Amino acid sequence: MLNAISKNSKLYIKGNKFYYGVLAVFILGGLCGSSYAISEGFGFVGGFLFFPIFLYLFFCFFPGLIPGKVLISLVQGENGYLVTKKGNVPFHHIRQINLMRNPLNLVNSMVIETSDQKVHKIPTYDLIDEVDYVVIVDKYIFPHMTSEAKAVWDRKVNLDKLYEEVKYERKFDLKS
Numbered sequence: 001m002l003n004a005i006s007k008n009s010k011l012y013i014k015g016n017k018f019y020y021g022v023l024a025v026f027i028l029g030g031l032c033g034s035s036y037a038i039s040e041g042f043g044f045v046g047g048f049l050f051f052p053i054f055l056y057l058f059f060c061f062f063p064g065l066i067p068g069k070v071l072i073s074l075v076q077g078e079n080g081y082l083v084t085k086k087g088n089v090p091f092h093h094i095r096q097i098n099l100m101r102n103p104l105n106l107v108n109s110m111v112i113e114t115s116d117q118k119v120h121k122i123p124t125y126d127l128i129d130e131v132d133y134v135v136i137v138d139k140y141i142f143p144h145m146t147s148e149a150k151a152v153w154d155r156k157v158n159l160d161k162l163y164e165e166v167k168y169e170r171k172f173d174l175k176s
Helices: 017-040 044-065 130-144 147-156 159-166
Strands: 003-007 010-014 070-075 081-084 087-090 094-101 108-114 119-123
Touching: 017 044, 070 119, 070 130, 081 119, 094 130, 094 147, 130 147, 130 159
Parallel strands: none
Antiparallel strands: 003 010, 010 070, 070 081, 081 087, 094 108, 108 119
């Protein structure tokens, strides 16, 4: 379920509370479990094997576990834009937008490629479901993208499946 807060024309999207719980239990539980295995002497090899892995995952996902953290910020409308660390990305400059997992740290990020060949990444820390990501892009960003970017996005998204899963349907014409 999408956790979005709208203030004026700005939209702030936070992670799903259920995913916060799952992520915290998995990472913190793994750290505690492997620490316990090391301290008690049983599972000695497993504890030493898994503790560094869970510690690494903890440091990768910790920024996303901060309560109340806004993961995606955007300004809605014709002159709307996404807010990133590298600066704002106007919707009409977006050439391609994807949700990709970094193979090194396993963190999902929105990867935005602009018309001037720049790449912007917005980490979502696996706190935004893929279906919610598709709804965000289709509802708020898609109407203001260029026709070429709309064609690329339309090849990626299955609106029939999206309607079956979350009862979402586009409220505007594709040709606009």
